[in-house]
Structure formats: structure tokens, C-alpha cells
Amino acid sequence: MTHLEALEAEAIxxxxxxxxxxxxxxxxxxxxxxxxxxxxxxxxxFHPAKPPFPIMHIDTTWKxxxxxxxxxxxxxxxxxxxxxxxxxxxxxxxxxPFVHGSAKHTDxxxxxxxxxxxxxxxxxxxxxxxxxxxxxxxxxERIFSFRSAQHRWDPKKQRPELWNxxxxxxxxxxxxxxxxxxxxxxxxxxxxIHLEKIPIVPLYFSxxxxxxxxxxxxxxxxxxxxxLEKGEKPMMKRVxxxxxxxxxxSGAVESxxxxxxxxxxxxxxxxxxxxxxxxxxxxxKSSMEKKKQEGxx
Amino acid sequence: MVYIDDLIAEDIDLYLKKHEEKEILRFITCGSVDDxxxxxxGRMLYESHMLYDDHLSMLEKDSKQMGTQEKGxxxxxxxxxxxxxxxxxxxxxVAYRFFSTNxxxxxxxxxxxxxxxxxxxxxxxxxxxxxxxxxDARNGIMTQTRRHSFIVSMLGVxxxxxxxxKLDLVGYSKQIYDKIVEExxxxxxxxxxxxxxxxxxxxxxxxxxxxxxxxxxxxxNGPTIMDYLETVKIEGKNLSNPFRMPxxxxxxxxxxxxxxxxxxxxxxxxxxxxxxxxPGGKNSTVKSILFDNKELEIxxxxxxxxxTLEDEIDVSRGKMIVSAENPGGEADQFQAHILWLSDxxxxxxxxYIFKSNSQTASLNLGKLKYQxxxxxxxxxxxxxxxxxxxxxxxxxxxxxIAFDSYKENKTTGGFIIIDKITNHTVGMGxxxxxxxxxxxxxxxxxxxxxxxxxLQKSQxxxxxxxxxxxxxxxxSIANILEKKLYxxxxxxxxxxxxxxxxxxxxxxxxxxxxxxENIRRVGEVARLMVESGLICITAFISPFESERRMIRSLVxxxxxxxxxxxxxxxxxxxxxxxxxxAKARAGQLPNFTGISSPFEEPxxxxxxxxxxxxxxxxxxDIIIEFLSKNHFT
Numbered sequence: 053m054t055h056l057e058a059l060e061a062e063a064i065x066x067x068x069x070x071x072x073x074x075x076x077x078x079x080x081x082x083x084x085x086x087x088x089x090x091x092x093x094x095x096x097x098f099h100p101a102k103p104p105f106p107i108m109h110i111d112t113t114w115k116x117x118x119x120x121x122x123x124x125x126x127x128x129x130x131x132x133x134x135x136x137x138x139x140x141x142x143x144x145x146x147x148x149p150f151v152h153g154s155a156k157h158t159d160x161x162x163x164x165x166x167x168x169x170x171x172x173x174x175x176x177x178x179x180x181x182x183x184x185x186x187x188x189x190x191x192x193e194r195i196f197s198f199r200s201a202q203h204r205w206d207p208k209k210q211r212p213e214l215w216n217x218x219x220x221x222x223x224x225x226x227x228x229x230x231x232x233x234x235x236x237x238x239x240x241x242x243x244x245i246h247l248e249k250i251p252i253v254p255l256y257f258s259x260x261x262x263x264x265x266x267x268x269x270x271x272x273x274x275x276x277x278x279x280l281e282k283g284e285k286p287m288m289k290r291v292x293x294x295x296x297x298x299x300x301x302s303g304a305v306e307s308x309x310x311x312x313x314x315x316x317x318x319x320x321x322x323x324x325x326x327x328x329x330x331x332x333x334x335x336x337k338s339s340m341e342k343k344k345q346e347g348x349x
Numbered sequence: 350m351v352y353i354d355d356l357i358a359e360d361i362d363l364y365l366k367k368h369e370e371k372e373i374l375r376f377i378t379c380g381s382v383d384d385x386x387x388x389x390x391g392r393m394l395y396e397s398h399m400l401y402d403d404h405l406s407m408l409e410k411d412s413k414q415m416g417t418q419e420k421g422x423x424x425x426x427x428x429x430x431x432x433x434x435x436x437x438x439x440x441x442x443v444a445y446r447f448f449s450t451n452x453x454x455x456x457x458x459x460x461x462x463x464x465x466x467x468x469x470x471x472x473x474x475x476x477x478x479x480x481x482x483x484x485d486a487r488n489g490i491m492t493q494t495r496r497h498s499f500i501v502s503m504l505g506v507x508x509x510x511x512x513x514x515k516l517d518l519v520g521y522s523k524q525i526y527d528k529i530v531e532e533x534x535x536x537x538x539x540x541x542x543x544x545x546x547x548x549x550x551x552x553x554x555x556x557x558x559x560x561x562x563x564x565x566x567x568x569x570n571g572p573t574i575m576d577y578l579e580t581v582k583i584e585g586k587n588l589s590n591p592f593r594m595p596x597x598x599x600x601x602x603x604x605x606x607x608x609x610x611x612x613x614x615x616x617x618x619x620x621x622x623x624x625x626x627x628p629g630g631k632n633s634t635v636k637s638i639l640f641d642n643k644e645l646e647i648x649x650x651x652x653x654x655x656x657t658l659e660d661e662i663d664v665s666r667g668k669m670i671v672s673a674e675n676p677g678g679e680a681d682q683f684q685a686h687i688l689w690l691s692d693x694x695x696x697x698x699x700x701y702i703f704k705s706n707s708q709t710a711s712l713n714l715g716k717l718k719y720q721x722x723x724x725x726x727x728x729x730x731x732x733x734x735x736x737x738x739x740x741x742x743x744x745x746x747x748x749x750i751a752f753d754s755y756k757e758n759k760t761t762g763g764f765i766i767i768d769k770i771t772n773h774t775v776g777m778g779x780x781x782x783x784x785x786x787x788x789x790x791x792x793x794x795x796x797x798x799x800x801x802x803x804l805q806k807s808q809x810x811x812x813x814x815x816x817x818x819x820x821x822x823x824x825s826i827a828n829i830l831e832k833k834l835y836x837x838x839x840x841x842x843x844x845x846x847x848x849x850x851x852x853x854x855x856x857x858x859x860x861x862x863x864x865x866e867n868i869r870r871v872g873e874v875a876r877l878m879v880e881s882g883l884i885c886i887t888a889f890i891s892p893f894e895s896e897r898r899m900i901r902s903l904v905x906x907x908x909x910x911x912x913x914x915x916x917x918x919x920x921x922x923x924x925x926x927x928x929x930x931a932k933a934r935a936g937q938l939p940n941f942t943g944i945s946s947p948f949e950e951p952x953x954x955x956x957x958x959x960x961x962x963x964x965x966x967x968x969x970d971i972i973i974e975f976l977s978k979n980h981f982t
Contacts, residue, residue, distance in 0.1 A: 053372070053649070053651050053652070054369055054370055054371060054372065055371045055372055055373040055449075055453075055454040056369065057651075057652070058372075058373045058651060059373075060653075061612060061651055061652050061653040062653075064612075064653035065597070065612045065653050068597040068598045068610050068611075068653070069597060069707075071598055072597055072598045072666050072707065095641075096640070096641040097610075097653070098600065098610075099639070099641050099642055099655075100600070100602050100606060100608075100639075100642075101600050101601075101602035102602075184445045184446075184447070185446075185447045191444045191445050191446060192443065192444045192445075211773055211774045212468050212469065212471070212472040212690050212774050212777070213472055214471070214472055214475040214763065214765055214774075214777050215475045215476060215759060215760065215763050216476075216612070216706075216760070217704055217705065217706065217763070217764070217765050219704065219765060219767055219772070219773075219774045221702070221767055221772035222772060223771070223772055234445070235445065235447070235456055237447045237449075237454075239368075239449070240454075243365060243368060243369065246365065247369065313361045313362055313365060314361070316361060316365065317357055317358070317361040317364075320357045320364075321357060321358060
């Protein structure tokens with residue numbers, strides 16, 4: 053058995069456990085490459101049936117428009133039940149990453165939005181595409197990760213996970229985040245996408261796109277909400293994205309890679325890590341742990 | 350990420366092709382505190398060129414800030430993820446790390462050395478192929494070294510690397526190295542089942558014998574750590590083992606398709622193979638094996654597949670599809686090794702949840718046969734089991750399950766123990782063998798049924814279970830209730846401290862374990878009373894929700910009536926009919942409920958009586974009214 057076959061079997065095992073034991077599971081779908089892999093695995097796990105749960109996107113309203121197109125097309129082609137949730141309160145407050153800053157924007161539109169949606173639909177288990185190799189505090193999170201009724205994560209109270217047995221008994225009000233891709237690395241994800249020909253958002257591939265440069269980061273001019281600063285002019289560059297989120301918060305990289313092998317090659321030869329393109333990690337070294345305790349996915 | 354592999358730049362397609370064929374090796378690092386586990390892993394990541402520039406620059410910054418390594422990089426900082434442990438300089442949880450070489454992908458569980466986190470180490474070793482046991486050359490074999498080695502061995506890890514670390518601090522002394530190896534070998538021969546032990550002298554901090562042979566240990570000719578990991582044979586995928594697949598989920602998208610989903614625990618399967626479904630024992634033949642939209646000609650251990658059968662037989666989650674030729678066993682009583690993972694001690698007699706692969710059952714743990722002192726490996730007598738302790742005992746399930754011994758099959762022989770109240774995983778167990786009893790003792794077939802006995806009495810039998818603090822008024826209400834029921838023509842019996850503690854349970858004291866056992870016996874007696882058609886009234890403090898719930902589960906749902914006599918502690922203490930509270934306050938009565946031992950309020954009692962508002966007489970009437978409404982006669 054190759055390592056990808058082993059990872060694939062493990063993820064499918066985890067998904068089936070959840071479906072057998074959860075009351076009302078949901079798959080969180082962020083439209084990124086990890087979500088694409090997770091969804092692909094779900095299609096395999098339950099074939100010939102459809103995955104017996106809806107997929108849900110927490111829309112911050114600042115995603116790349118190509119992501120939204122891709123999301124809707126994917127759900128339709130696969131015949132899946134797609135839930136899109138927007139934090140209406142945040143929308144009414146007109147939360148805007150340019151005005152309120154990235155931290156506040158992420159907190160309100162993403163973290164709060166997710167909590168709201170889970171409460172609203174009464175989901176008890178939510179699949180997420182997080183990987184342990186992404187960040188140090190993720191490396192210590194269990195595959196079945198419990199959240200209190202207040203959606204908080206307590207790293208000191210994690211249940212031991214033995215063999216491939218998962219304890220999904222939960223207390224009143226508790227919910228579970230389940231991470232079927234825990235043991236995958238970025239390279240595994242790319243390689244699997246390549247091998248299985250899994251569709252991904254075209255933004256991962258290099259193309260001429262209009263960008264502006266800010267504090268050394270290339271920001272795509274995705275729509276007219278991007279306030280151009282004085283003297284700033286969008287320029288056309290061959291760029292692509294290593295990681296996708298809200299467009300004002302995702303830095304593009306200059307690249308010629310427009311095929312999967314080229315993307316993988318570039319990733320293997322590059323010397324900065326994947327999350328560096330995301331501005332939310334810069335705050336402090338324990339920032340991810342703090343965010344997670346507060347309920348960030 | 351800077352791989353040294355030139356192929357990446359020159360021929361990415363060929364590189365990918367090669368990378369696709371890699372296997373996974375899982376290993377754990379364990380050993381005593383400060384033996385250098387995190388440093389070793391950090392070093393491996395560094396030497397395998399798995400670090401990005403931004404990670405490295407963060408590491409340089411952190412190393413300076415923490416100031417633990419004057420000379421250079423502190424690799425432990427890279428691995429110790431949670432901020433608490435970064436500040437204390439220790440690892441407090443299992444961290445999973447990944448790296449790959451040209452041959453293999455590695456999943457590393459970095460597990461803690463502190464005794465209180467032994468459970469995390471057990472977690473890491475449950476899935477490991479290889480264990481790296483680190484020993485600080487200056488200290489030699491420590492208690493933790495023995496403890497971890499024993500757990501690793503008990504959990505069925507087949508191979509150990511004994512890495513004698515910090516050799517730089519003892520002048521790369523061969524003598525010291527040899528002495529530690531000898532001591533460990535003697536220990537392993539006596540205590541461990543692992544026969545394959547490879548010793549390697551290293552310095553994780555300086556990189557000796559990690560990826561390349563060190564000039565500092567010219568007296569050593571064996572493999573480096575990485576040499577060993579790259580070439581060691583990965584076991585556990587032996588296809589000649591009998592086929593086992595626990596059924597996780599039944600796939601029924603329409604009436605024409607019924608597939609059984611699961612991960613193959615051992616062996617292989619092909620269409621046409623004869624199988625059996627356990628427990629139960631129905632036979633059938635494999636019709637097809639599906640994965641995604643492909644039909645497979647063969648599927649092997651480790652794969653997650655969907656199987657269809659020729660015959661329509663009852664297969665659901667919790668059943669296991671096994672080879673008809675070599676089916677393994679089914680039973681409901683076992684001897685098992687138990688490792689306790691919770692701060693709350695294990696109580697023999699208390700009911701827990703048993704979970705093994707997809708099978709769940711109610712679990713009673715029998716009296717401990719013995720506890721294993723993991724330092725001396727002696728067997729010692731014990732009544733209960735505390736965090737990190739290991740014991741051997743019999744376990745009793747409420748239904749039969751399919752199983753193998755853990756030594757034969759980790760998936761079908763390993764289980765976890767879940768607390769019914771907190772829902773936490775509180776223990777783990779390994780099945781040794783099934784007890785003969787469950788095969789041989791059949792329930793006496795009884796011709797006169799409970800219903801017939803009840804009919805003779807013209808009543809529906811019940812357990813009326815009073816719970817509440819000492820002095821709350823349980824016995825007073827119970828007595829009045831019994832008189833009233835008697836006058837109505839019912840056949841009743843009261844069980845209370847007076848007639849139980851002085852007779853049946855006079856061997857029991859007041860420790861938590863004894864109190865659990867006390868209530869368990871009362872429950873069993875009450876159940877027999879219900880079997881004989883009686884209305885059994887009990888009056889015990891019965892402070893623990895889990896015990897009350899256990900007794901409720903002994904009889905039918907409508908046969909158990911829980912009555913919570915709710916009297917505030919101050920009032921009970923004020924009354925202090927027997928003078929017990931005064932004694933308890935004076936410290937003369939240990940484990941006294943309400944004072945030095947908790948009372949867990951019932952979550953959903955059928956009746957709750959506030960004695961500050963309701964007289965005992967009125968309380969008895971309320972209970973009779975409840976009984977009448979619930980088809981009592």
C-alpha cells in the first residue's frame with residue numbers, strides 16, 4: 053500500500069465513523085484545495101450513495117469571485133446539498149477587512165459566522181480540512197476535536213485517540229470538529245490532486261491577473277471594493293495563489309506554473325511555507341492557538 | 350522547502366512517479382523528561398531539509414529569545430507547539446510531525462516523558478511501527494524508560510531503537526554506551542516481548558549518527574537512526590492473516606444495492622470467498638468488492654472498501670465480516686489488560702462503555718486479578734486502578750462481540766473504555782482471551798416468567814429507589830409508603846442500610862470502591878425481587894449517578910422509579926439523627942457524603958421531593974399517585 057492509499061483509506065474510515073455515529077453531520081467547505089480533496093474522498097467513501105450530509109460554506113463576502121463560481125458549479129455537478137452561511141450581523145455592520153483590519157474581519161465573518169451556522173442548523177459534527185503539518189498547535193489536535201457549547205477548544209482536555217477507534221460520545225451542547233486530513237501534508241494533497249485529477253479553483257494556476265503591491269504582498273484586484281491608494285495602479289502580472297481565503301488577505305506569488313507538476317515543483321523548491329501568504333498568522337506565534345481556543349476552525 | 354533531490358528540478362514527473370510509491374512508517378519517540386525527544390525530531394526535520402526559510406528564521410528568533418541553547422538552534426522549540434509547554438520547556442501532549450525522504454513518508458508521534466502524560470504515550474504507540482526510546486547517557490536507564498518500554502511492548506510495537514542520547518556530554522564514551530545497552534538488554538529480555546532492539550549512540554543536539562555516521566563514535570559500526578528507519582521492514586500488513594473487517598456502515602442508496610463498508614483489519618478478500626458474519630455466525634459468499642466506482646479483484650489489509658454478499662443476511666454496524674475458514678471467536682466475557690487513562694480511578698463493579706472497532710457494549714470490570722508495577726514488573730494486589738496504572742482483570746459485556754486476542758490482531762483485540770457520565774475515554778484495554786464461562790454457562794431456561802409471578806400478585810413489580818443525603822428522610826418516607834402499599838394489598842419489601850449492611854454486605858467498608866460495590870449488590874438483589882414479582886423499596890444514599898443509572902439498566906424502563914429526596918445539606922446536618930454529621934465534621938468519618946465525598950444530584954428522577962415543603966405522609970401519597978398513573982396495578 054502506498055502512502056497515498058493509506059492516507060485515503062484512513063480519511064474514508066474517519067468519514068464513515070462520523071456518518072455512522074453522528075446525528076447531524078456537515079462538511080465545512082472552504083473551496084480551497086484541501087476542501088476539494090476532502091470532498092473527493094467523501095464521494096469515494098459513500099459511493100454509490102451521495103455523501104449523506106450537506107456541505108457548508110461560511111461566506112465572508114470577500115472571497116475571490118472565481119471561488120464562488122467554482123463552489124456553485126461543484127455542488128451542482130456533484131449533486132450535493134450546499135449551505136451558504138453569511139454572518140448577517142457582520143454584514144449589517146458592514147465589516148470590511150480594509151476598514152476593520154484582518155483580525156476583526158476574520159473573527160466576525162469567519163469565526164462568528166461558523167458558530168452561528170452550527171447553532172442555527174444544530175450540527176453536531178463538522179468535518180474540516182485542516183492538516184497537522186500546517187502549524188504547530190494543529191500538530192497536537194486530535195482527529196475528533198471537541199468544542200464546548202461555547203465553541204471553545206481546550207487543548208488540555210483532549211481525549212486520547214487509540215488505534216483507529218474514535219470516541220464520539222459527547223456531552224450536552226458539545227460539538228465535534230473532525231479532521232480526516234490530519235495526517236496529510238501539503239505535498240500529499242497536491243500529489244493526490246494530481247493523481248486523481250481533482251478539479252481545483254483556477255486561481256491556483258498561474259495566469260495574467262491585475263494586482264497591486266502592498267507592503268510587499270501582491271493583492272488581486274478582484275472587484276471594485278478594493279480601495280486603491282494614491283498613485284496605486286493595478287498592473288498585469290503572471291501570478292497564482294498558494295492558499296486561498298479572502299482576496300484582500302491572500303497574497304499572490306509571481307509564477308509561471310500553470311500545470312499541476314509545475315505547481316508541485318515550485319512548492320518543493322520554494323523556501324517559504326504555505327501559510328506565510330496568509331496575513332492572519334503574523335500577529336504572534338501563539339496566535340493560531342488563541343484563535344482556536346476561541347473557536348476559529 | 351529545500352529537498353536535496355535534484356529530480357525535482359530536473360524531472361518533476363519522474364519525481365512524482367517515484368514519490369507515489371512511498372510507504373508510510375509511523376514511529377514514536379519516548380523516554381524520560383529532558384532526554385531530548387523534541388530535539389531529535391527537530392533535528393530530523395532539519396536534516397531532512399523539511400524546514401522552510403520562514404520556519405527557520407522564526408526558530409532562530411525563538412532560540413535567542415528563550416536562551417536555552419547558547420550555541421545555536423534549539424530544535425525542541427520547533428516541535429513544542431502549545432505555548433504553555435514552550436514556556437515551561439517541556440512537551441505536554443502528543444505532537445504529530447511529518448517528513449519524507451526519497452523512500453518513505455514518516456509520521457512521528459512526539460510523546461511526553463512526564464509520568465502524568467503516560468496516556469499520551471500510549472496513544473502514540475497504539476499506531477506505531479517502531480519506537481525510539483531515548484536515554485540520556487548521563488543518567489542511564491530511568492523508571493520512565495522502563496515504563497515506556499513496557500507500554501510500547503504491551504501495545505504490540507514490534508521494533509525498538511534504543512537511542513543513547515547526549516553522548517557528547519560523556520565524551521562519546523564507548524564504555525558508558527555499552528553499559529547502558531547491557532542494562533537495557535537484560536531488562537528487555539526479562540520484561541518485554543519485543544525481540545528486535547537496535548541500539549544507536551547519538552547526539553540529537555549536535556547531529557551525531559542521526560542521518561550520517563559520526564566520526565566521534567568511530568567505535569560504532571551500526572546504522573544511523575535514518576539508515577534504520579529507511580530500511581526496516583514494516584510489519585502488520587501480513588496478508589496470510591485471517592480476513593477481518595468490522596462493518597462501519599451499511600450503504601443502501603436504493604433497494605437494489607446493499608453494501609457493507611469497512612476498513613480491512615487483516616488479511617485479504619476476493620469475490621467468491623466464503624465469509625461468516627459475527628456475532629451470530631451466518632455464512633455467505635463475497636459477491637463483489639467496491640472502491641469508488643471500481644470493482645476490485647482483491648482487497649487487502651488497511652483498505653477501506655465496500656463489500657456486497659450473495660445472500661441477504663442481517664449485517665449491520667457492530668458486526669464483523671470474517672473468513673469462514675478461520676473466523677476467530679465471539680464471546681461476552683474476557684480477561685484483559687487495562688491501562689487507566691483518567692484522573693478518576695477505575696472502580697470494579699461500575700459500569701462503563703466498551704468500544705472496539707465498530708462494536709459498542711456495556712462493560713462491567715471485574716475484580717482486579719493483579720496490578721502490574723511497571724518499575725519492578727511485579728504483580729501486586731489492588732482494589733482500584735488509578736491514572737497510568739496497568740492491571741489484569743476480567744471484563745463482562747452485555748452482549749457478545751466478535752474478537753481476536755490483541756496479540757493476534759490489534760484492531761479486533763483492542764478496545765477503549767468510556768465513562769458513561771463524562772463521556773471521556775478513561776481507559777484502554779487489550780483482550781487476552783475469552784473466558785470459557787460465556788460459552789458454557791447458558792441461562793437456565795425458566796418456565797415460570799416474571800409476568801406470571803406478577804400476575805399472581807396482581808401488581809406490576811417495581812424498584813422504588815430512594816436517593817438523597819444521609820438524614821434527608823428517605824427511610825421515613827419509605828416506611829410510610831410501604832405501610833400504605835401493604836394496606837392496598839401489595840407485596841413489598843424494603844432494602845436499607847439496616848438489613849443489607851449487617852448481612853449481605855457486612856464485608857464492605859466505606860471507601861469509594863466499597864460503596865460502589867455496596868450499591869451494585871443492592872441493585873442485583875432488587876432485580877431479583879422484581880423478577881419474583883415484588884415491589885422493592887430501597888433507601889440508600891447512592892450518591893453516584895453512574896451507579897443509579899447502572900441499576901436502572903438492570904430492569905425494564907417502567908420498572909425503575911427514582912425518587913430524589915431533596916433536603917438541603919444544612920437541614921440534614923441540623924437534624925443529624927444518628928450524630929453522623931458531627932462525627933464527619935470532626936474528621937472521624939472519612940468519605941462521608943455531603944462533607945468529604947460528593948453527592949451527584951439525579952439528572953432525571955421520576956419524582957423529586959422537597960422535604961422543606963412536603964411532609965413524609967404527603968410524599969408517600971405523591972408516589973402512590975405517580976404509580977397509579979403509570980399502570981401500577
